[in-house]
Amino acid sequence: MSRSELIEEMLMQQLAALRSPGHRLNFHFHVAQCAVLLVC
Secondary structure (H helix, E strand, O other): OOHHHHHHHHHHHHHHHHHOOOOHHHHHHHHHHHHHHHHO
16 A cells, blocks of 8 residues: 555545544544654
């Protein structure tokens, strides 16, 4: 799996987390994780 595919998968997970209530912390965690991936 390429890096761009991995990031795309994470973005899809973030969208799913946004749609379900109670997952705000999860969402912010994923955003932080994605930011780390993009920077590294």
